[in-house]
Amino acid sequence: MLLEYGLRNFLSFKEGATVNFRLDANVPPRISLDLPAATVMCIKGANGSGKTHLLKGLAFLASFASSSFSTDPDADIPVAPFFSSPEPSAFFAEFEVADTRYRYELDVHASGVAREALYKAAKRRTLVFERTPDGVRAVARLKALETMKVRRNASVVSAAYHHQIDELLPVHTFFKNIHFNVGSSGTRESLFMDLHKVAQLLSEHDDVRGYVEQFLQDCDIGITRLQISSEEGSDGQRRFFPVFIHEVAGQPCAVMPATESAGTKQIFRLMLPIAAVVASGSVLILDELDLYLHPHLLPRLLGLFLQTKAPGDPISQLLFSTHHSEVMDLCGRYRTTFVNKDNNQSYAYRLDEIPGDLLRNDRSLVAPYNDRKIGGVPRL
Template sequence: MRATHYAILKLNYRLPTNLSIDFPFGWRGTLIIEFGLRNFFSFKEGAVLSFRFDGNTPENISRGQPYATVMGINGANAAGKTQLLKGLNFVNFFAARSFAWKPNALLPLEPFGNGKDASEFYIEFIAGDLIYRYEFEVTEHEVVREALFRTKSKKTLLFERKKNTVVKSVKELEAISSLTLRSNVSLIATVNQYQLPLLEDVFDVLNQIQTNVAYSGLHDPLMDINATAKLLNEAPYALAFVENFIRNCDTGVSKIVIKHREGGNNEKIFFPVFLHQIDNEDYAVSALGESSGTKRLFQTLPDYALALMTGGVLVVDELDIHLHPHILPNLLALFTDPAMNPRHAQLIFTSHNVKIMDALGKYRSCVVAKKDNESFVFRLDEVPGDMLRNDRSIANVYDDGKIGGVPRL
């Protein structure tokens, strides 16, 4: 997540410290309906990640909503789980950040088998009361095609670009035809760079995808503990959110205090002190003496806070690093409990913890598997028959190898 996003936390927005949220202004969140890609890393023929619920989804899962706010992805090592998340990161980069790319620099993607065919992506999402579908085809050298559709009463093509030419556009976007397009930059990022308000809602939505995955894989954590302490020192509501969550996880921490010392060039270096109560007295523990799990929560929970605040999308590879399995349901509840997630923020994550499938159910769990070095993904409610039922453990069926996605040792 980038500094411009973190700056939002420094404003005094009230966060869900005790199952209540007060949002004093009108951020409109992001809600992904479906995401797909083809010819990208280990995915040759394509992958679709759908958040749609159907009529068979139990009420305790859907909570009356048509789309999932959490999607868990399991699978064996090297199956392609991280590659799938890289696809979401690439959509975010291309749509919102590619204008910062150097002219004529190669786009950061890798087609299946190092082939020369274009990689294809699409993402359907809700912005306000409108549904959009954004799709594009790119090679590492150029944009082959880019298009945006909008649906209200009917589906409308807003623009279509081929190479560096806008070949179609609706009247409200006719100004984009005069823009100079670069071969490695999206039209959406270009419009934003020129500060044209034409596609502002679309840009904002795609820019709100936070992830700890980059082209090279997992980048976790994105902020070191001192940078996190500095951020939370300037964001008291976020600090209260982090402290409350850690305290409720039975870590022994009763309070977190942010302190600082003087560094070079008169720069303040911030750091956390974790207070533990022993015989009704506070015992201070530095980050060096604190557990790995507590430190991980301290460094990553601001990402969760920001997603909940803005109604954004948080994409987390290896959700369970350093965390006890019993803590994971608490993280999921931030997004599945409507009281804590009134803006319908979404969490998309990978994990090797199979029990988490039972917590999510088959409508919010996907498996990535690989055959002949080609990855594919399926949601568990797509498994035919009654092998997976709402009243049975999914983890046991998965561990038995009956639905794939487990290592063959």
């Protein structure tokens, strides 16, 4: 479970920002769901304020920690400091896996890692390993890390996974299971967001296809059935695609992707990563969640992450950005983070950090937001 992450000297965040999922005893149980951290976090702000940059920070950290060993040995690290600052970009994440808390820290240039460290947090934080230009220093049971060769553009966590050092496997798995639709150059459609790739995967998993089909029906967009079809391409490979079955005058009518609505296709794309994350108890990062979607559908999507869990059930989390203001009232001040920009520098704050009684659990956030009392709006 993700508890907190932060970044500094990364894209528009010069001085840094922290996104805090932790919920203390002052948070009402109907919001906390009796969990130590939020299962949804809404990122709000004006166009160009840095919302996507804030999401990119966690996406980069997850990708680098888990997958950098597999990149080209000569490639630069895809990290961009604040306006070409010579200082390293810095990141951290605190998370919990199987009742064990970790803190992972990374300072990095495009040319290589300046520092990487992992801590275990019980009653007090203890160092698991630290990597600097001088080498790796590790606890006694992980002395193998000190003799392991780690490239300048790869993480110790990723290298340890490929060297089958099992003690770091929970950390690698946590980062590997963070799914996102943002990359170093902005919003992108990952393989699991591609319409045809989604269709192919659903053709192989009837239970997940049924889950997606049921959600489409629940959204009341006229679909009675979801069919997965395929055809052979000019290259001899099979190409999968969805067929949306609507009922017209009592008769089934097949609608192909080319003529189906953008909103329906967007829900279809979203449901596979959502189903995967909900089932596994991992983290999903979605930039512009509301793209092509009616705002009334957003509460239903968020509701998949806001259900009370039985003990032992996987806990999934959603970090997303949106321009729809009404979602703030669903998330509330403990689960909404605002991003603002001043002199081309972005900064962020969770709404419960605003002092005074302007924002309360029993009051809508939309009115003070529209009145420009809490930030996050464009300067027109």
